[in-house]
Each structure stands twice: as structure tokens, then as C-alpha cells.
Amino acid sequence: xxxxxxxxxxxxxxxxxxxxxxxxxxxxxxxxxxxxxxxxxxxxxxxxxxxxxxxxxxxxxxxxxxxxxxxxxxxxxxxxxxxxxxxxxxxxxxxxxxxxxxxxxx
Amino acid sequence: xxxxxxxxxxxxxxxxxxxxxxxxxxxxxxxxxxxxxxxxxxxxxxxxxxxxxxxxxxxxxxxxxxxxxxxxxxxxxxxxxxxxxxxxxxxxxxxxxxxxxxxxxxxxxxxxxxxxxxxxxxxxxxxxxxxxxxxxxxxxxxxxxxxxxxxxxxxxxxxxxxxxxxxxxxxxxxxxxxxxxxxxxxxxxxxxxxxxxxxxxxxxx
Numbered sequence: 001x002x003x004x005x006x007x008x009x010x011x012x013x014x015x016x017x018x019x020x021x022x023x024x025x026x027x028x029x030x031x032x033x034x035x036x037x038x039x040x041x042x043x044x045x046x047x048x049x050x051x052x053x054x055x056x057x058x059x060x061x062x063x064x065x066x067x068x069x070x071x072x073x074x075x076x077x078x079x080x081x082x083x084x085x086x087x088x089x090x091x092x093x094x095x096x097x098x099x100x101x102x103x104x105x106x
Numbered sequence: 107x108x109x110x111x112x113x114x115x116x117x118x119x120x121x122x123x124x125x126x127x128x129x130x131x132x133x134x135x136x137x138x139x140x141x142x143x144x145x146x147x148x149x150x151x152x153x154x155x156x157x158x159x160x161x162x163x164x165x166x167x168x169x170x171x172x173x174x175x176x177x178x179x180x181x182x183x184x185x186x187x188x189x190x191x192x193x194x195x196x197x198x199x200x201x202x203x204x205x206x207x208x209x210x211x212x213x214x215x216x217x218x219x220x221x222x223x224x225x226x227x228x229x230x231x232x233x234x235x236x237x238x239x240x241x242x243x244x245x246x247x248x249x250x251x252x253x254x255x256x257x258x259x260x261x262x263x264x265x266x267x268x269x270x271x272x273x274x275x276x277x278x279x280x281x282x283x284x285x286x287x288x289x290x291x292x293x294x295x296x297x298x299x300x301x302x303x304x305x306x307x308x309x310x311x
Binding site for chain 1: 121122125129130133134143147150151154155158208209215216217218219224225226227228230231232233235236242264265266267270284285288289292293295296299300
């Protein structure tokens, strides 16, 4: 019974809060901007509150972090991405560059 | 002249060796960013020519490849700068899909996540993803439907780690413009990865 009441109140607070705060569509824009600039205090507080009640936006933030960190690592390690269309320099391009390189010296 | 480090200070036979050793690597790097084989070939060629001219400045600090990649990054940025000049940004130009369907439009929860598109647990860390070659193939497929400028801005920011100012200067866009592009790219890419990689991974297990 006690837990039931507690859950009900918590749910009511969250529901009320979610109605007061900017919706997810705007929140994900702020999340994206938090990767680009320092958020204002007001923005940070609103974002924190939204994240407190919205698991979906929490995942969104985490996914952007995973994407950024893995891409940065990938960039350092070397992008050994398979590009089936053109995996290597074509022999024509290779010859052309070779001619340019040796031609430069004459 | 730092003769201690350069094997042959007066000639550059190294250039052709470079092409053999690093040509394909640089090409892959370039095509990942430029997505156009001809532009990538040009960037590689310009890189080698610039490297040849600047060889005196390469004092053997770090590897040759790192040095060459550094030059290539400049050439890639130059490419974007040029193509921006040729096609100045139009008002309301396509910055990428808006994906309005990701959020509900009706009922009391307007503009909150649409359940069908809402993020879920990925059960993954960056370290794990780096080891999965297939993930990066999906990744590059997911980037391809984005407009070129948006994809370029996104890669320059997230892969090369350029600052907002550097990207805006190179692409000739305003910072607000850049933020819209990055936001659209992230929204699109996150969803595409979730659908085509993460949900399939959990389904398979």
C-alpha cells in the first residue's frame, strides 16, 4: 500500500514535470548543442530535469557520446572502411601521380 | 638541412616509395571523407606533391604516414572550401532529413518521442564497436543518404575533430547553420545505426 502511494506520487510529479518542460524534440537539439558549446545554467538545469524523467533522451545522449568517441578513435586508428566501389587507387591514378611526382624533379 | 633524418636530401626517390607504401591508405582516408573517387584521387595527388615540396620540413618526427595524413587533411578541407565557393549555400538548402516522424504529432504527447523511433539500450561501448568491421560498413551506408555538405561537416567535426570555427570557415556557413546540420546528421545516423545494426545484433543473440 505504502509503495503504491509512493509510486503514484512519483508518477504524478514526473507527469507534471514532463508537461512543464520542453518536449523531447527540442531536448535532443539541446543535447546535440551540448557537444558544440557550453550550455547556459538555465539550459543545463532544464536538460537535467528532462533527463531525470525521460529514459529515451538519456539513451539519446549516451548514443551521441558513443558515436563521437568511437568515430574519433576510428579517425586516429585509420579509417579502414571497406569501400567496395573503389577500395584502392586505380592503376591509372597511380601512374598519373607517379608521373607528376617524378616530373616535378626535372 | 636535417641530413641526419633524410636519406637523400638532394633528390626525392622517396616520393615513389611513398606512393607504394601509403597511396592506398591515403586514398581510403580521402574517399571516406569526400565520397567521390575522382576528388579523392586528386586530394591524394595534391598531398604527395605538397609533401615532396615540403620534404625539408619533415624532420622525422613521428611517422611519415602521420605526416602525410596531416597534409591530406588540409587538402580535404581545401576541397570543401573550393566546392563551397562553387556552390554557395542557398537559403533553405537541404541540411538533411528533418525526421519529423521520430516525434509524435498528435495527442497530449506532441513532440515527444514516437515509440517506434525512440532510442533503446545499445549494449555497446566504443571499444567494442572499433573491433567490429561490419559496424563501420553499416555506418558508412548510413552516412551516404545525407546531403554532401552535411555529411562533410559531420565527418570534419566528429572524425577529424576540427573546431566549429574551422568548419564554418572551410564550408562558408554560419555556426547556427552548422549546428542544424550536425543535429540532423546525428538524429539520422543514430536512428539508422539502431535499426540496421544494434537491433539486429540483439535479435541475433
